[in-house]
Amino acid sequence: MIEFHQVGKQFDRRKVVDDLTLTIAEGEFAVLIGASGSGKSTTLKMINRLIEHDAGYIRFAGEEIRRFKPEEIRRRMGYAIQSIGLFPHWTVEQNIATVPQLLKWPRPRIRERVAELLELLHLEPEQFRHRYPHQLSGGQQQRVGVARALAADPEVLLMDEPFGALDPVTRAALQLEIARIHQLSGRTIVLVTHDIDEALRLADRIVLLDHGRIVQQGTPASFLTDPANDLVRDFIGRSDIGIKLLSLEIVSNYVRCGEFAEGEAIAETLSLREALSAFVTRRVEALPVADAQGRTTGVLHFADVLARKPTA
Ligand SMILES: Nc1ncnc2c1ncn2[C@@H]1O[C@H](COP(=O)(O)OP(=O)(O)O)[C@@H](O)[C@H]1O
Ligand SMILES: [Mg+2]
Structure with missing residues (x-):
């Protein structure tokens, strides 16, 4: 579904993504993990062309992504980031309807879709559709962000630390929602996090980045039973490996x-x-x-x- 081949990206002559080769299958839940500055967000944004790669190729559905018009990419891939992503002067309904509006869906269809998504994310439509972002809790804002990313039923869902700013309880609840949406919809999901427990809980495939390079990729179990080196061991938390294995x-x-x-x-x-x-x-x-x-x-x-x- 998404294929990186020897992809590179430089900022100011500094390689921030280097020789990245990675295949994400259709329906797979891939999690990019790594320390701050390791190149996770850059990698994610190269998928929907918010950042252009400058070496190698990236294919989506078999085609180099440069061949797609940016609007088409945006329609086929939903994108959710930390709550700052909502437009503050737009209601919940307007926020969720961003892409359908762009696609000029008829109004009744938009209204229906907004209600459906609010229900999917356990927000009562009549109670929430006319609110503004500041009238929502952090967790509710995050749910609206995810609903917006899903609005036009995209083939791929890209999420950059979507639960970053939340308390542990709300975070766990939203992780469950995302896992459920993944199971229900069978959509391809690429999620960025720096939280190893989140990665172990959600991923089919974990990709650990360090200084723009892949250190290890594989299933959660393979990370725990067969860590590639000390960096991976440190990332998992050496003293916890047994407990984490049991949690899988x-x-x-x-x-x-x-x-x-x-x-x-x-x-x-x-x-x-x-x-x-x-x-x-x-x-x-x-x-x-x-x-x-x-x-x-x-x-x-x-x-x-x-x-x-x-x-x-
Ligand atoms: N637009 C930019 N201009 C210059 N440097 C950037 C830009 N975006 C990211 N970087 C740098 O690229 C590196 C990787 O950033 P990023 O992909 O955001 O890392 P992560 O998401 O893993 O924290 C960092 O050193 C960051 O400072
Ligand atoms: Mg980032």
Whole structure:
């Protein structure tokens, strides 16, 4: 879907992106991560031509992106950044309708689309459509930013630290929303963050940048089990690697079916990390597990978690 081949970008004769080769498949959730100044935003903006690359090529849907008109790129790719991206003197409705307006959609279709998107992001349409950005909380502004990026049903969603300025609870809620939208829509998403936990939670593929170069790319699990070097280890947080591995796996894959254990059942959709917490707080070595309907399905053993030996 998006293909970088030996892409470079210089500012004032300084290489800020260097020899970047990367393929993002259709429907993939790719997360660009790295320290401040590592070239994440520049890489993202080269995809929608807010910044032009000056070496190599970038293809979108099989074509070099320079061949596309900027308007076409903007229609086919949504772009969301930190809340500063909303127009302060426009209502929520006008903000979300930016691209549909540009595309001259008929008014009833725009109204309908705005309502649909507000609902998708859990903002009550009648309550929110006429508000101005300053009448919203940070989390609500961010939701409007995401709704605006999705307005014309783009093929690709580009997001630059969209949850950067939010408190941890709001941030976690919005991460869930984005994961849900990704699953529902099957859209290709490229998200920039400097938060490794956000990357591990959301990504199909993580791309770690340092000084404009790719240090490692791969699945979240591969980053944890097979970090390429000390820089990657430091980025993940050495002391946390085991815990982070557990957070990638869910209880249902580790249940021994048909067994019985005492106590209140834990949900099979919990991560092993959450299960570990239950083992420790309850001081037990086996926990009953229940499905979404509350039916007990079997037992999770501490020893299986330690061994990370799936039963399913
Ligand atoms: N328009 C610009 N002019 C000059 N230097 C820039 C410009 N945009 C970014 N840079 C520089 O390029 C480097 C990478 O920036 P950026 O891609 O924004 O990093 P990140 O998003 O990872 O923090 C930084 O050193 C930054 O100062
Ligand atoms: Mg940036």
